[in-house]
Amino acid sequence: MDFSFTDEQRMIAETAQSFFAENATSKRTREAMATDGFDRETWQSFCQELGLGGIIIPEEYGGAGLGNVELAIIAEAAGAQVAALPLLNLAISSAMIAAGGTEAQKQKWLPRLISGEVIGAAAGNDTVKYDGHKLNGSFEFVPHGNVTDIFVLAHPDQAWIVEKGAPGLSVETATTMDQTRPLSTVILDNVEGEPFADFLPAMHASQSAAWLCLAAEALGGAQACLDRTVEYSKERVQFGRAIGSFQAYKHRAADMMIEIEQARSAVYWAACAVDEGSDDVKLALHAAKAFCSDTFFKCAGDMIQLHGGIGFTWEHDAHLFFKRARSIQTLLLDGNWHREQVATMILGEAA
Amino acid sequence: MKLGFSKAEEDFRAECADWLTGQMAGEFSDIKGIATLTAKAERRKEWEQQLAAHKWSCIGWPTEWGGRGASLAEQVIFAEEYARAGVPGRVNHIGIELAGPTILTFGTDEQKKRFLPDIAAGKTIFCQGFSEPNAGSDLASVRTKARLEGGKWVVNGQKIWTSLAHISDWIFVIARSEEGTKGPKGLTFLMMPIDQPGIEIRGIKQINGDAEFNETFFTDATCAEDSLIGAPGEGWRIAMGLLAFERGVSTLGQQMGFRNELDEIIAAAKANGSANDPLIRQRIAKAEIGLHLMRYGALRMLSNTDHSKVDGAALTYKIQWASWRRSLGELGMDVLGQAGEVTDNPDYDWGTLPNLFLYSRSDTIYGGTNQIQRNLIAERALGMPREPRGDT
Numbered sequence: 021m022d023f024s025f026t027d028e029q030r031m032i033a034e035t036a037q038s039f040f041a042e043n044a045t046s047k048r049t050r051e052a053m054a055t056d057g058f059d060r061e062t063w064q065s066f067c068q069e070l071g072l073g074g075i076i077i078p079e080e081y082g083g084a085g086l087g088n089v090e091l092a093i094i095a096e097a098a099g100a101q102v103a104a105l106p107l108l109n110l111a112i113s114s115a116m117i118a119a120g121g122t123e124a125q126k127q128k129w130l131p132r133l134i135s136g137e138v139i140g141a142a143a144g145n146d147t148v149k150y151d152g153h154k155l156n157g158s159f160e161f162v163p164h165g166n167v168t169d170i171f172v173l174a175h176p177d178q179a180w181i182v183e184k185g186a187p188g189l190s191v192e193t194a195t196t197m198d199q200t201r202p203l204s205t206v207i208l209d210n211v212e213g214e215p216f217a218d219f220l221p222a223m224h225a226s227q228s229a230a231w232l233c234l235a236a237e238a239l240g241g242a243q244a245c246l247d248r249t250v251e252y253s254k255e256r257v258q259f260g261r262a263i264g265s266f267q268a269y270k271h272r273a274a275d276m277m278i279e280i281e282q283a284r285s286a287v288y289w290a291a292c293a294v295d296e297g298s299d300d301v302k303l304a305l306h307a308a309k310a311f312c313s314d315t316f317f318k319c320a321g322d323m324i325q326l327h328g329g330i331g332f333t334w335e336h337d338a339h340l341f342f343k344r345a346r347s348i349q350t351l352l353l354d355g356n357w358h359r360e361q362v363a364t365m366i367l368g369e370a371a
Numbered sequence: 372m373k374l375g376f377s378k379a380e381e382d383f384r385a386e387c388a389d390w391l392t393g394q395m396a397g398e399f400s401d402i403k404g405i406a407t408l409t410a411k412a413e414r415r416k417e418w419e420q421q422l423a424a425h426k427w428s429c430i431g432w433p434t435e436w437g438g439r440g441a442s443l444a445e446q447v448i449f450a451e452e453y454a455r456a457g458v459p460g461r462v463n464h465i466g467i468e469l470a471g472p473t474i475l476t477f478g479t480d481e482q483k484k485r486f487l488p489d490i491a492a493g494k495t496i497f498c499q500g501f502s503e504p505n506a507g508s509d510l511a512s513v514r515t516k517a518r519l520e521g522g523k524w525v526v527n528g529q530k531i532w533t534s535l536a537h538i539s540d541w542i543f544v545i546a547r548s549e550e551g552t553k554g555p556k557g558l559t560f561l562m563m564p565i566d567q568p569g570i571e572i573r574g575i576k577q578i579n580g581d582a583e584f585n586e587t588f589f590t591d592a593t594c595a596e597d598s599l600i601g602a603p604g605e606g607w608r609i610a611m612g613l614l615a616f617e618r619g620v621s622t623l624g625q626q627m628g629f630r631n632e633l634d635e636i637i638a639a640a641k642a643n644g645s646a647n648d649p650l651i652r653q654r655i656a657k658a659e660i661g662l663h664l665m666r667y668g669a670l671r672m673l674s675n676t677d678h679s680k681v682d683g684a685a686l687t688y689k690i691q692w693a694s695w696r697r698s699l700g701e702l703g704m705d706v707l708g709q710a711g712e713v714t715d716n717p718d719y720d721w722g723t724l725p726n727l728f729l730y731s732r733s734d735t736i737y738g739g740t741n742q743i744q745r746n747l748i749a750e751r752a753l754g755m756p757r758e759p760r761g762d763t
Contacts, residue, residue, distance in 0.1 A: 021373060021374060021375065021376050021380070021443075021444045021447065021670070021674075022372065022373055022674050023372060023373075023374060023667065023670040023671045023673075023674040024372060024671065024674040024675055024676075025372055026372060029372060089372050246753075250753050250754070250755060253755060254754075254755065254756065261756070261759070262756045264749075264755040264756050265755070265756035265757065265758055265759070266758075267742075267745075267746065267758055269755075270745065270746065270749030270750070270753070270755045270758075271742070271745040271746075271749065273748075273749050273753055273755060274687075274690075274744070274745035274746075274748035274749045274752075274753070275745070277683070277687055277748055277752060277753060278687045278690055278691055278748070281668060281683075281684045281687045281691075282661070282664040282665075282668060282687075282691065284671070284684070285664045285667035285668040285671055286660075286664055286667070288372060288667070288671075289374065289663065289664075289667040291372075292372055292373065292374040292375075293374070296373070296374060296375045298374065298375070300663075303659075303663070304663075306660075307660040307663060307664070310660065311660055311664065356653060359652075359653050359656035359657060359660070360649075360652060360653070360656065362656040362659055362660060363652035363653065363655055363656040366637055366655065366656075366659055367637065367640065367641065367646040367652060367655060368641075368646070370646070370647045370649065370652060371644075371647045
């Protein structure tokens with residue numbers, strides 16, 4: 021038992037943090053927001069130069085063969101910059117294919133997803149109809165569906181790969197509040213899907229990758245909100261004092277940190293639980309998703325309040341964090357749902 | 372980063388669990404499950420000695436002083452199994468967790484020989500004399516005076532909130548030994564025997580009816596000249612060093628106590644049907660999640676071996692558990708409903724959950740109030756500017 025980063029993990033964290041700080045700048049993110057919410061330049065560098073796209077994917081398919089702790093480290097670092105990147109998409113779609121795709125699907129898609137050559141997305145619901153492998157229906161709120169090349173689409177008892185441009189497939193993207201991760205509707209009109217070999221492991225892999233990735237991203241975002249607020253509080257002077265010297269101010273900052281440190285425990289507990297196959301892995305994932313998204317939202321809201329008027333402007337980055345935090349809260353099921361899963365584990369189903 | 376325990380560690384867990392549950396089922400069954408710190412004090416002193424006789428008293432200490440030199444993982448395991456077995460809290464926790472490590476770190480060889488074996492053996496029970504009526508959150512403004520006279524320290528003044536002073540043998544105090552000093556300067560850290568005419572102890576009845584805390588009065592109380600830790604005037608440094616030991620492994624044992632309290636709430640909710648209430652379900656889930664995050668927060672804190680800089684995360688721990696537990700007390704009462712408002716015990720002695728509700732109001736006050744904790748976090752962990760001080 022040693023709940024601290026290894027030297028290698030610390031190195032990955034430092035590398036990832038400086039990479040996203042240097043590349044996923046506010047300027048680039050805002051350029052992406054003005055178009056399709058995808059910072060391609062940073063993504064290409066991330067996939068090809070940094071080579072950390074396939075962090076949990078086995079090396080034989082072009083991945084790094086590392087664990088979920090390392091995945092969380094990367095997602096946390098990306099979240100700290102509100103990077104406009106399909107990192108979540110990559111994590112889920114590659115994890116699903118690696119866990120349940122056919123050998124041909126793995127060989128065809130994993131190296132290309134990891135290298136950034138193609139963008140993947142995953143979506144699931146129980147309303148899509150299928151007859152053989154002809155799919156009908158729609159998937160709503162698919163992250164970065166607007167720039168996706170291959171969709172991993174799931175129903176409670178099967179999953180398929182559908183390529184962009186497949187006959188009968190259309191993708192509609194409305195304006196999304198969080199412009200760093202546009203949400204699309206994928207509409208299927210008798211679309212041919214290529215089925216997975218093994219669906220169940222893919223579903224489990226999708227849950228851990230998705231919830232862990234979002235929780236870690238939220239953790240990074242929350243920490244960035246606090247860091248930026250603390251910096252501001254040391255510079256901004258009112259009543260002849262740095263505003264950070266007022267207890268009304270510093271107590272709110274302290275409250276942010278108290279939540280963030282719990283969120284950090286949640287993320288790395290969940291990451292270890294997945295890697296070590298612990299009995300409490302589900303509890304850990306629900307806890308991490310629910311707790312971290314609430315923490316991020318609280319911190320982003322506080323960031324605006326503690327910056328005063330400037331925090332309400334478009335020019336300041338506070339709204340990027342605030343909107344991302346709100347989006348994470350409902351993405352892949354909200355906090356009340358995750359907590360209800362925990363309640364069911366300890367109290368049984370409600371009568 | 373790894374959370375699992377090795378086979379050897381799991382074997383150690385089984386050994387701890389076997390011994391502890393055996394004791395609670397056998398010779399010491401009469402103290403099993405006691406929730407307050409004061410009940411059956413004499414029997415619990417015997418329990419301290421039983422622990423010592425089997426080398427379970429302070430396993431993290433070096434073997435030469437009565438410990439086992441146990442690894443962090445082993446200490447974590449023992450603390451968890453201790454609470455899981457329903458063993459009541461250590462009446463000598465101040466001695467084991469605070470006085471002992473302080474003597475070990477700052478004491479002379481002679482002091483180590485004199486105190487450590489007896490603390491480990493459960494023969495010397497310590498209490499802590501820091502707070503005063505006018506030195507609570509502002510601890511550095513203590514007024515209790517100490518002077519060297521005829522080869523002895525002579526102490527006059529008053530301490531307050533001295534937990535378990537009435538069953539203790541020794542008290543460590545910080546007292547002002549340099550006339551005219553203010554704040555952290557001029558304080559000295561002394562260890563004093565309690566059984567002497569110059570020390571008087573009066574219990575303070577608390578809102579839950581119990582009296583764990585005391586007022587302790589010093590009227591020309593004395594201790595030997597070599598009974599100080601560090602040098603005269605170094606008391607603040609020693610006191611701060613001591614407080615850092617509070618965030619040790621014992622926090623994990625404390626959490627297992629919290630686990631038992633939450634389990635009682637879960638059982639009550641199932642029994643009275645409130646487990647079907649969606650709002651109660653959300654709150655129980657939140658409490659469950661919070662408890663796990665506390666455990667993993669503590670494991671992070673304990674796994675951090677870089678003591679060269681302030682562990683900011685560790686500074687968040689006290690307010691985290693205190694606030695969590697106070698909320699748990701409220702949740703317990705909400706689950707019980709009006710049934711929580713009454714007891715058939717004529718002595719104002721409450722069951723676990725109503726007592727938790729009342730007692731937990733002190734958690735966010737003692738050991739540094741939530742407000743002081745926020746100042747510490749903001750100033751030490753986040754490096755925010757200090758509040759300008761009033762002139763004291």
